[in-house]
Amino acid sequence: MSKYNVGIFKNKDDIEFIFTNDDIINITGMIGSGKTTLAKRVIDKKIINYFL
């Protein structure tokens, strides 16, 4: 599973992702904090099916 239940991260710190088959990850935050960048990085590693 992902390492954190609720994680608060400043700027573009690396976050370790380990998914289970039924994981749901929500990313939220301020403009320019790197939400989409992080999501795309996860997608690039092909460790998740959908990015919404």
Place this chain on the structure above:
Amino acid sequence: MFGFSISNRPEEIENLLKEMEKLYPEMKDQKIFKKTKENKTVEPNYYKYTDIIYKYLLQNIEQPVLIEGRHIYKYMNYKSLKGKLIIKITSLFNSYRRALNRDVKNMIKRYKKKEVPKGAILRRLSDRIVLPIKDYLKINKFIIELVNEGKVKYIKGNNS
């Protein structure tokens, strides 16, 4: 909620949206979310439909799934969130830089193509000056609520 522009949305998401429009015909083409001269108060719709869309997605999409967007803290009740939550914060400076780069520069490009009048750039600029501050206050309120509820189990970095 969708991390894709209309032009590059995957087929699965397009199909999902079409199915959803059958259940909620008023959401067709997302017109109820667009501010117009006739319909200036669209914000209540964001609160109403964000929860509906979120629940629908989780029921109808294969998991694991990653959902990202500011809607989560702006329009959703965090109690209805499923799974893990990652909150990303940044400095107001970064926030302004990103907002200006993304939106005001786009508007200038459109002005150069004569798609919008000069006033549109100034209007967008004034919108964007206010937006990061509002976001900053809302995200901090959201974090304080989570901390008070004992939901935050791990904090990395400085969340001031």
